[in-house]
Amino acid sequence: MSGEVAVLGAGMHPWGKWGRGFVEYGVVAAREALADAGVDWRDVGSIVGADTVRGGYPGFVAGATFARALGWQGARVASVYAACASGAQAIAAARAQILAGLADVVLVVGADAAPKGFFRPAGGDRPDDPDWLRFRVLGATNPAYFGLYARRRMAVHGDTLEDFAQVKVKNAAAGALNTNARYRKAVTAEEVAASAVVADPLRLLDICATSDGAAALVLSSMEFARRHGAADPVRIRAVSTVTPTYPTTVLDLPDIATDSASAVAPADGTFRASIARAAYEEAGIGPEDVSLAEVYDLSTALELQWYEDLGLCAEGEGAKLLHDGATSAGGRVPVNTSGGLASFGEAVPAQAIAQVCEITWQLRGAAGARQVAGARVGVTANQGLFGHGSSVVAVR
Structure with missing residues (x-):
């Protein structure tokens, strides 16, 4: 189907309470997904990060944050926030880029270092929220x-x-x-x-509970997947x-x-x-x-x-x-x-x-x-x- 994109790679950082920053978790998941896909980071045309509002300014620009951590190589970058749906909306953005012909390969990353206890709104008083x-x-x-x-x-x-x-x-x-x-x-x-x-x-x-953890996906066009040797990939x-x-x-x-x-x-x-x-x-x-x-x-x-x-x-x-x-x-x-x-x-x-x-x-x-x-x-x-x-x- 014309709206399909291939899932070439999947990676995760285990969930837990590790006491480190979200960027470290995301990089681990990203590198695992790239290795799973058999794709070099330098061949990725775009990266979409799912934002974490608890991660300070780097969390609000997660795509750029992960791109910097992995090494600047000229990829497009986007950051997405949608609360608990952030990761799926990041996937949607990546898929749209691929189907529009803007990138053959897109890396999607989401990571969090969650505080202990109940989540509360970040950023001070927001009476319109x-x-x-x-x-x-x-x-x-x-x-x-x-x-x-x-x-x-x-x-x-x-x-x-x-x-x-x-x-x-x-x-x-x-x-x-x-x-x-x-x-x-x-x-x-x-x-x-x-x-x-x-x-x-x-x-x-x-x-x-609330946890630290990360997950990443390498998505591609169906044409790239075939050229890459993935004849029958999982498809979104x-x-x-x-x-x-x-x-x-x-x-x-x-x-x-x-x-x-x-x-x-x-x-x-x-x-x-x-x-x-x-x-x-x-x-x-x-x-x-x-x-x-x-x-x-x-x-x-x-x-x-x-x-x-x-x-x-x-x-x-x-x-x-x-x-x-x-x-x-x-x-x-x-x-x-x-x-x-x-x-x-x-x-x-x-x-x-x-x-x-x-x-x-x-x-x-x-x-x-x-x-x-x-x-x-x-x-x-x-x-x-x-x-x-x-x-x-x-x-x-």
């Missing part, structure tokens, strides 16, 4: 709204704490097999239940970065505060579902074609929501899909074979790129003990702040 308002006006740190998601599922769909715990059990088992994961230990449902309550009803083991077929749809299209903060119609969600599904739907439509596939998925499991409850939003099951049937074993290793459509954020934690600019790394290794048949047999189509999903979201479809 919904994230800042959520923290200052509501006192709602991220786990607080994870808990609200969970309570809604319990009220609307009858999900239970035991359902949520089984998501952690599944993802921890996968993470135990992944050398890049921060947490590499299987857990039991009893251990989840015994962990401290952080934001009722979610316990410590129901939510993800779609990248969805759509915004929500609302009845009133001109949204500003006074309207949101005074006009309830401005903040009423559309009748045709959630924002998350629209992200996935746009990706499927662009790729020319449907949920029934998906071999595996990497989703944004900020909490165990949110993973169940993604099953439904990705169309892997009907609304309200996420817990049933889980208990049927469909999303586990060996199931119909394994989800978070990497171990997910449950096993990695959040390194915000890197996580959407890391998802595509996992899909790439799976589609190559190179995921080792985590391998999904016969994997041909993978989909990723992320939700970022302020209307940012992403979904990537990769095929082989």
